[in-house]
Amino acid sequence: MTGEEGMSRGPSFQFHNPSDAFRFVRALPDLEVQLAEVAECTSKHLRLKCLTPHVIGCFAHVLFSYTCGDAAGHNMVTIATQRACAWVLTNLADEYNIKNFYIEGQMASEKKASWGNVKVARGVEVTAWTSLSDAVCRRVLGCSSEHLYEIMQMGQEACIRNGQHGNNIDSANVLAAAFIATGQDAASIIDASWSHLTPEYDRESQKVTLSLYFPSMPVGVVGGGTRYATQQEALRILHCDGPGKKRQLAGLIAGFALALETSTAASVVNNTFAQSHERLARRASEDGRPRCRL
Template sequence: MDQYRSDLREGRLKLYALEKVLPPDDAVTLRREYIEEETGSDLSPLSSYSIPIDRIVARNCENMIGCVQVPVGVAGPVPVKGEYADTIVWLPLATTEGALVASVNRGCSAIAKAGGAEVRILRDGMTRAPVFAAGSVAHAHEVAAFAEDHLMEIQEIAESTTSHGELIGLVPYIVGTSVFLRFEFDTKDAMGMNMVTIASQKAADYIAEETGARLVALSGNMCADKKPAAINLVEGRGKTVTAGVFLPDALCKEVFKCDSASLAEVNMRKNLVGSARAGALGFNAHAANIIAALYIACGQDPAHVVEGSSCITTADLMEGGVYVAVTLPAVQVGTVGGGTGIATQAACLSLLRVAGSGDPPGANAKAFAEIVAAGVLAGELSLLGALAAQHLARAHKELGRG
């Protein structure tokens, strides 16, 4: 180890190359110690972890120096009445925000007492949108027309790169001489960004060769990945999911200490009017809170919380109570690939009974998306109830503690 440490200091060995000469655990330890020496920091709290890291250093994290531990709480049980998830589940929530798990837990209790959350997936498609440069607006039109006219050939070329993904759509957008082709794929149980990127590259190369357009960037931001975007709110990206539950008046009073009309008014004035006045792309109370906690616990890409925050929460007063629903236009989740193979994250997916590939393929990812929607519904119910009953500050004082 001393020789490797000396090689690092003198530049004969790169920090990122330690795994080539050392076992993963030794490489991580030496890298952490080297950074401690260089910076005068104490990084020993990062040295304690139970997950096997052989796969992680190869697939998930470069220049690894240890692990940051995030507490995981559980909320539930919550009955999910979906087409893919028709079960009762406990929700693993990774968070450092006091009161969040307790809040979701209260929402789960209300949903359970109401008979469960109805959940449906409205559409499913992961997108990638390369941008091409054309020579003129006429040429741009020709490129778009070629892509639409040769969809079958493009589909065959794209799908030659994957044994699971399917190209299910292509929509062109033209801005002057820029041509954006928004490919949409069914990625089965994978979240699918790597899959659609590789497939889109091969398809884009073919289109450029056949049309004379120049491929400028494989992602032209019409996808739109990890950024707030109206196109995802309207067209969806990943899985578009909706979940709802009817709360009788007596149940609102029992669980949330408010009446149905007050809960509906808070939703209208806060989530709808307030969000519209702010120019927000999401119309919800705190959907991102639940999405982030579930994504981190279950090995998803937490940056996709951006798209998840575009949730729209609605509350319809009906005879005897209120029907509250959440619609999430862009839920990007997978049960294979990415961080889902890390031991702790795989355990959380197993808790939800959605780990690994589904039967048929894609069933587990869809079930997971339905569970996410049910969790968001629980979180929205609880916060709306707290606001309607004027209990929000008290809950944070008691549970958040600053």
Template sequence: MSTSSPLDVRIPSRWVGPLRISGNAIDDSVEVPLATYESPLWPSVGRGARVSRMIEGGIRATLIDARMARSSLFVAPDAAAAHLAEQALHAREPELAEVVASTSRFARLIDLHTEIVGNLLFVRFALFTGDASGHNMVTNAAEALQAEILSWGLDLEYGSISGNYCTDKKPSAVNGDLGRGRRVVADILIPHEVLEGTLRTDAGRMVDLVVRKNLVGGTIAGSLRSANAHYANMLLAIYLATGQDAANIVEGSQGITYAEEREEGLYFSCSLPHLIVGTVGNGKHLSHVDEALEAMGCREEREPGANANRLAAIIAATVLCGELSLLAAQTNQGELMRAHRSMERGRGSATQRPAGTTGEERA
């Protein structure tokens, strides 16, 4: 078979929810599509979604920042020349902003950070990219920026269009520090009776598990800016269903779950500092992706970036649903494996949305 022949790959997919979400990017009840071979994920996220509907306002998703970054590498004769060039770049930043604006009607230079290692100058350009995730937009802008900078006579040579200080599809600290993609925090305050009646647990056991498993366990494992149970599960499922670059779950799954026992119940949060998602661009033209984004309300006429912000908020809330449900199960000895055995028996692989049914019924 020719390697260029089309390959029809079908991943079992279900609509789950609805999730009740509020915040500065969304205030709505939304069903979410999850494409996964791990069928217990559907009812697990569905249980978290059920909790969201039992609380006024549901899950609060707070969008904190939105940007895409590309780092370019320049080579100088020595560190002194690299430092002089670095100073010139910061002094002439308005000129660089004009270059970025000329490459796209949406691209806008937000910031630039520099790092010198020996005679190497790394320049990390951060851009607003509208509703696109922005991979190609920032690379295109970086090419124009490099050409402009090299024309300034700063004793620099081309090193690479991407110098790995971005950082794309690799775990790192820099994305959490400086931002890359959408930074969203999803949180919820769950009353004690909901914890006991729906999740079969209590606030004390949940807080203990978050500390002992996610924070301590993650630390001794050497996790990098990450303390969570399984963000990658929910991210991959919704990335595949909505036409995202699935490899970006590598950095997207770096996030921190935090919990507090309060008088009113359990405060539970999921902080996701770099969700690289978009509602336009590569992969978004496919019919099933278009249908999913439209059903999620991410194809509306809004100001640039607002649809992608809404999608990021939905994704963060979905992550919280799955994280909450899994951790609740793990507070009870034997529950996790019993649930997997039960849920994986007889699971279908329907991808359509049956008329007149809710996401929870399907999941």
């Protein structure tokens, strides 16, 4: 399931004092239509959603949030915002005492883990969920549904104690593989790194319901690395190579991540986690003999 989507750029405007910065921010609602016209003329796919200002000292940081069609939109929003900011400097600098602007003031949280990307979608907001019976858990995962739930609950408590960013087991593994395979900006994995795994257990039916929420998954099915032949092939395999398939791609990646979360948790429960790494990830010793086992 997908929710909001967006892509942002966070320029900062420099003023002589904070009062001028606040005066400019108060005028932004009246300027939004004009700024949208200037920004949107750079791409037929781009639409300005909103402007979110923050005054910090003598700077007005303005988060420009857009929708970008089927593209992830990293470059698209940069070009559009540059054009809009240049228009502001040319036409409004004297009226609002603007000294200069900088295309990115670090408010967009690009390629960074931040609460900003949790509160406002940078990419596609997406949730994957499943419900597993006890019989399926025992047959496929090698553990009971209750035990699977308990280990996930235990992990949640440890995440809180450890102050971790989000609550997941290893969803970054899927993000890394899927982003590279489908031509996404690999460094933007960090934008999607916050995810929230929620286990719920029904003692009457013995079913465990699992949901994995990503507030920001910056993916696209056109532009950038999606143009390469191998990445196009991967998108075709996933049936995500056509128009309007960006949300479908985000949903598939979230689903794959939830599957890995479930599998990894089960391997911890049934004590195969270390064994699988030893068997599948390690080579034989240098003399050709298998590594010793206790």
